[in-house]
Amino acid sequence: MATRGTDGDSDPAELPEAVVDDLLSEDSRRLALSILDERDRAMVVGDLATAVVARQRGIPESTVSDADREIMRDELFTEHIPKLTATGVVEYDSMLGTVELRHRGIVGRGRT
Template sequence: MATHSNPSTDRRGDRHDGLPAAVVEELLASRARRRILAHLRTADRPVAVGDLAELVATGDLTGDASAAKRRQARREIYQTHLPILTATGTVAFNSMLGTVEFTGCPAVVARLERVTEVGGP
């Protein structure tokens, strides 16, 4: 039985090849996505969506965001950011645990490193 192996994917089937520059720029055009990706990139394990909502709402993980701001950020993550990030293979989302993990897309890493201010416009 023959099997097909795609060299641009790892064992889990996640994409790790270069994304088009326009796609990378679109991913990093949002301040919230830059914050999410920068945090996920340095995390040593998958991060709960609730923690990412706190990060998006306040810019850090201090717990200072109001419940309304966290709800709004969580909705934004689920409705806007996760669909884009998962479709491009930039993150993996575990819906059973509600966690997100950076998959290491080299084009995004390279561009994210060049972004000097994650909190910028």
Template sequence: MVLRHDQNALPETVVDELLAEPRRRLLLGVLYDRGERMSVADLGRELAVAGTDPTPDGRREMRRAIREDDLPKLLATDVVRYDSTLDAVSLSGAARQFEDRLTELARELR
């Protein structure tokens, strides 16, 4: 794996930890594949459909997990941006440092 290095690059161990969680890996792959900001509702729907529970309860649980579990870690590492007015998430420039892995994730989604 090639990490793009600069002064603000995340350590490889942090990137590995972020991508170790399957839901977070899928979330990042969807954002990378779309290449645009997505609402948490749309992300929840995509992740629920890709997972095992595309029911309304499954989508609701996925939105909760994104907000409570994934966004705090991704925001703390500056990998995503969150617009609270739109309740929407997008990849930040920091995500480019592990673009090779995001490309692989997006490919797996297709």
């Protein structure tokens, strides 16, 4: 059985602004949320890591090294995915190794 990061009942619109600001305060986490929102589908964590590194550096995803992908993948797993699943913003499926944005609009609520 897959591990789910949320129960699907939380609504990021109800998250306090301080929590939203905290979620969006870190560049890699904010980029990951933006990418998930743009792609509008679940993504394998490794593919999300590649997309985040590429966006940070302004390079094509195909040019991201395996080492850089793994560093970002580890960062997503240890720092960002736990925080995002705890707030119900994303859902992690451990069977598929995917992460999916559960609620649109969280990035737009962030700091200006």
